[in-house]
Each structure stands twice: as C-alpha cells, then as structure tokens.
Amino acid sequence: MRGRGRRLRPLTDETPKPLLEIDGNPIVHHIMENFSRHGFDDFVLCLGYKSEAFEQYFGGLAGSTPTAGASNCPRRLRSAASVRTTGT
Numbered sequence: 001m002r003g004r005g006r007r008l009r010p011l012t013d014e015t016p017k018p019l020l021e022i023d024g025n026p027i028v029h030h031i032m033e034n035f036s037r038h039g040f041d042d043f044v045l046c047l048g049y050k051s052e053a054f055e056q057y058f059g060g061l062a063g064s065t066p067t068a069g070a071s072n073c074p075r076r077l078r079s080a081a082s083v084r085t086t087g088t
Helices: 027-036 051-059
Strands: 042-047 067-072
Touching: 027 042, 042 051
Parallel strands: 042 067
Antiparallel strands: none
16 A cells, blocks of 8 residues: 555554554455455565554564565655565
C-alpha cells in the first residue's frame, strides 16, 4: 500500500494504513490470510515508514502461520524496487 494516508486521517496519524483494523485484525493480516488460503504462507514486508509498528504487531505473532519477514527500506523507493533490496 503506497501513499501517505491523507484521506484516512486522523486514523493514519499514529497507525500505518496496512495496520488499520477491520473486524479486529489489520488490513495486511486479512490480505495475508487470503493468500494463505491459496497456499502462500511466507511473506516479506518491505518496510520504511513506521516500521516499528509492523515489527511490534508481527513480533507478537511469532511462530504463527502465515509468517512474515521484514526488509527495512530507509528511503522511499519506486514501485517494486524495495522487493529487489530484500535479497530473496
């Protein structure tokens, strides 16, 4: 999810868009669960903005499926360039 979340303010003042909750779980969790139902269980999240919020959320899910790894991208990259930096 790219963008600055301006249309979702004030919800995104403290929380990144993918971590906004719908029905008790963050949006990114719903997306990962949907992919998991189709056989995808390992994910790499390319983080930058408010990465500590993702690390806190997914750190609390350690050992669960789906699993998520993280790649921190210190600067804003274009399109899929951040995937290239993960080394996977």
